[in-house]
Amino acid sequence: MKIHRYTRSSAPDALDGEMEIDVTPIMNMFVILIPFLVSMAVFTHLAIIRFSLPSNASAQLEDLSGKPTPKLTVVVSQKYLALTHGETLLDSLSVADGRFQEADFVKKLTSLRIGRGLGEEVIIASHDTVVFERVVAVMDYCSEAGFTKIGLSEGTVDPAKGI
Amino acid sequence: MRNKTFTGAGSLSRSEAFRPQLTSLIDVMTILLVFLIKSFSAEGSLITVPRDIAPPVSVSSRAKPPHVIPTVSVSREHVLFNDSIVATVRDIDSKDSLSIEPLFERIRAMRGDGRAGEAILIQADRLLPFHTVKKVMYTCNKAGCRDFSFLVIHEG
Numbered sequence: 001m002k003i004h005r006y007t008r009s010s011a012p013d014a015l016d017g018e019m020e021i022d023v024t025p026i027m028n029m030f031v032i033l034i035p036f037l038v039s040m041a042v043f044t045h046l047a048i049i050r051f052s053l054p055s056n057a058s059a060q061l062e063d064l065s066g067k068p069t070p071k072l073t074v075v076v077s078q079k080y081l082a083l084t085h086g087e088t089l090l091d092s093l094s095v096a097d098g099r100f101q102e103a104d105f106v107k108k109l110t111s112l113r114i115g116r117g118l119g120e121e122v123i124i125a126s127h128d129t130v131v132f133e134r135v136v137a138v139m140d141y142c143s144e145a146g147f148t149k150i151g152l153s154e155g156t157v158d159p160a161k162g163i
Numbered sequence: 164m165r166n167k168t169f170t171g172a173g174s175l176s177r178s179e180a181f182r183p184q185l186t187s188l189i190d191v192m193t194i195l196l197v198f199l200i201k202s203f204s205a206e207g208s209l210i211t212v213p214r215d216i217a218p219p220v221s222v223s224s225r226a227k228p229p230h231v232i233p234t235v236s237v238s239r240e241h242v243l244f245n246d247s248i249v250a251t252v253r254d255i256d257s258k259d260s261l262s263i264e265p266l267f268e269r270i271r272a273m274r275g276d277g278r279a280g281e282a283i284l285i286q287a288d289r290l291l292p293f294h295t296v297k298k299v300m301y302t303c304n305k306a307g308c309r310d311f312s313f314l315v316i317h318e319g
Contacts, residue, residue: 050311132291136289
């Protein structure tokens with residue numbers, strides 16, 4: 001009777017089969033790290049924008065005897081943005097469906113700031129019906145144009161009528 | 164004729180235990196880990212935004228990280244001072260007066276105790292009309308606040 005003996009003919013070659021890596025420790029590390037990082041992750045970055053009110057703002061609305069020093073003013077309304085200095089209208093931009101040419105606006109602001117030497121202060125006078133989001137956007141554009149001091153004020157719908 | 168598989172000493176092969184492919188899972192975990200490490204913040208969030216307020220977005224490079232100061236929160240329904248309701252937006256819109264008396268009293272009381280300085284943080288919903296925010300600013304200014312900040316969501 002022939003007895004067949006099965007033996008390995010040669011040592012196992014690492015190139016013959018795929019090398020298996022034990023990933024259990026890596027998975028253990030991920031299971032601990034990922035919940036910790038999820039709890040510490042910040043997905044919404046909050047920031048603050050500083051601004052000022054015109055000097056004696058509360059008094060100014062009650063007593064109109066004092067005249068403020070003219071500064072570059074951006075009047076924000078539903079239909080237009082107007083750049084004024086005192087009682088002089090310097091430029092304007094139309095607003096259609098809440099949208100306007102931001103790049104043009106920043107360019108105009110920058111040229112006025114540099115060309116007329118208006119300093120680094122700007123007042124944003126917004127009409128009551130303008131949404132707050134638009135006011136903040138205009139503040140951003142003024143900041144982009146190089147104005148470091150931004151003031152907020154009320155824009156009169158009918159200047160002839162007064163406040 | 165039934166086929167049989169002979170291995171080793173000739174016995175039938177035992178069915179092996181199911182081994183899931185972990186390679187793709189490791190790939191997902193690695194990408195998630197890299198993203199979360201990027202979003203990691205040791206400072207955490209010092210300011211809590213009420214759920215019903217969506218702050219406006221700002222791309223300004225001059226926007227600064229928030230710090231803890233007295234906060235006036237204005238949602239579409241309520242006006243809160245340091246997380247307690249002082250007035251409703253409907254009430255203040257219905258009045259012609261620019262001053263919000265309950266808010267004025269609270270700020271004055273806090274400043275009188277020395278618990279607050281001239282700084283105030285206003286967090287308002289992005290879709291609020293400006294006249295509501297104007298009344299809040301007027302009231303804060305009347306109560307002695309001079310250093311104003313708006314809370315925004317910073318992008319870019």
